[in-house]
Amino acid sequence: MDMLIKSSLPVLVCASFLLASSAMAQGVGPSVGDREFSLSGTGSSNKDFDNSSFGISGDYGWYLTGNTLAGIRQSVNFADIEGEGVSDDFWNGSTRGFADYHFGRGAARPFVGASLGAIYGDGVKDTGIAGLETGLKYYLLSTTFIQGRAEYQFLFDSGDSAEQNYDDGAWAYTLGMGVNF
Incomplete structure (x- = not known):
């Protein structure tokens, strides 16, 4: 009997952990109308x-x-760029609207989306920017999450250049934290 209890203990601990994690995951994440702020x-x-x-x-x-x-x-x-005879600092920024669709209702929520906006600053031509994105949010608390995101972005001046520049895009990766309220 004692051997049965000892051999069952790891299984019971794992099962308890899974049940607790599952119960905690049910109460995480946003609802319709909630807002979200994240910094990455x-x-x-x-x-x-x-x-x-x-x-x-x-x-x-x-x-x-x-x-x-x-x-x-x-x-x-x-960006701080140095090379032969070159030493310069460049600042740039981008402002874009985005829409993301999140899958699932548990603590881990993968998402896909798209963005559209503008890029501007030193070392870049002020122009339009569009991209597709994917990522994962993981809720540590009921309204607080960490996230990783990868975006494929391309630049364009017009509809014709958007089609031509899609193949010359760049990947952007971010890691951050956010909150729903």
Whole structure:
């Protein structure tokens, strides 16, 4: 009997943890009409740390349904570029509207979406920007989450250039934290 209890203990602990996690996940996330604010960061550097860039992005949105978020995103980026005879700092920013669809109702919520807006600043031509995105939000508390997002962005001046520039896009990655209220 004692051996049965000892061998069952890990199973009981795992089952209790899963039940508690499942119960906690039921009460997480937004509802229709809730707002959301998130702050994310990104950065990169070459191996010698003489060419570096970093950025910050803030999102503010509204849940149109329990799964659909629409909002506005502001990003600011800084790059320190050095090379032969070149040493310069560049600032740029982008402002874009976005819409994301979230899957599931548990603590982990993958999402897909799109954005459309403008990019401006040093070292970039002021122009339109559009992109597709995907990511994952993980709720640590009922209204607080961490998130990772990857965006494929392309620049355009007109409808014709959007079609041509889609193949010349760039990936942008962010990692951040947010809250629903």
